[in-house]
Amino acid sequence: MAELHSVCVYCGSSNDGAPEHREAARNLGGRLAAAGVSVVYGGGRVGLMGALADGAIEAGGRVVGIIPEHLMRAEVGHGRVSELHVVASMHVRKQMMFDRADAFVVLPGGPGTLDEMFEILTWRQLGLHDRPLVIVNLGGYWDDLIGLIDAIIEKRYARPSFRDFLTVVDDIEKVLPTLRGAPPSRIPPQTEKM
Numbered sequence: 001m002a003e004l005h006s007v008c009v010y011c012g013s014s015n016d017g018a019p020e021h022r023e024a025a026r027n028l029g030g031r032l033a034a035a036g037v038s039v040v041y042g043g044g045r046v047g048l049m050g051a052l053a054d055g056a057i058e059a060g061g062r063v064v065g066i067i068p069e070h071l072m073r074a075e076v077g078h079g080r081v082s083e084l085h086v087v088a089s090m091h092v093r094k095q096m097m098f099d100r101a102d103a104f105v106v107l108p109g110g111p112g113t114l115d116e117m118f119e120i121l122t123w124r125q126l127g128l129h130d131r132p133l134v135i136v137n138l139g140g141y142w143d144d145l146i147g148l149i150d151a152i153i154e155k156r157y158a159r160p161s162f163r164d165f166l167t168v169v170d171d172i173e174k175v176l177p178t179l180r181g182a183p184p185s186r187i188p189p190q191t192e193k194m
């Protein structure tokens with residue numbers, strides 16, 4: 001894509017996942033910062049979210065956190081980000097995360113990460129935007145999800161083109177080259193329909 005100024009990263013809020021996932025999140029934050037790309041994320045200090053933000057901040061990057069008021073305590077709003085937006089609801093958070101990003105990256109995570117990712121994918125399926133999304137399948141973490149998506153397509157509950165809306169990579173270092181190689185965005189996002 002021609003211009004990559006900011007990337008929204010969806011990832012787990014759990015502190016109990018594999019240490020290498022945490023390291024990967026920190027690594028991604030650092031790489032985005034080093035490339036001059038702003039990180040947009042859920043604004044917390046917990047789990048991979050916190051590691052991502054720490055990695056970007058330590059590398060001198062710009063980090064935009066967006067967190068609903070009611071999660072400030074549970075997800076521990078990050079005190080050192082460049083911008084922390086405390087918003088009224090989950091929907092406002094997701095909309096703002098979309099608005100602030102040129103592209104999306106998915107790291108290992110739980111139900112919240114899945115919700116966020118599928119919203120981007122279904123908005124894309126409906127033609128409301130054409131921004132790229134990359135799934136980082138660390139150690140095969142997302143194998144079952146990718147298999148499920150392929151099965152849904154095979155059983156004709158999604159079109160084969162759905163698979164084109166996501167790119168799967170197996171390593172953090174492939175994220176930036178993949179996003180930079182994505183076709184330029186041609187659709188002005190129809191945010192009023194999201």
Ligand code: AMP
Pocket residue numbers: 011012013014042044071075090091093094109110111112113114115116
């Ligand atoms: P998880 O992958 O479940 O650890 O959640 C990752 C992030 O997604 C956390 O910041 C959650 O607050 C967020 N999340 C969970 N459910 C939703 C939702 N319905 N809408 C927006 N964000 C959510």
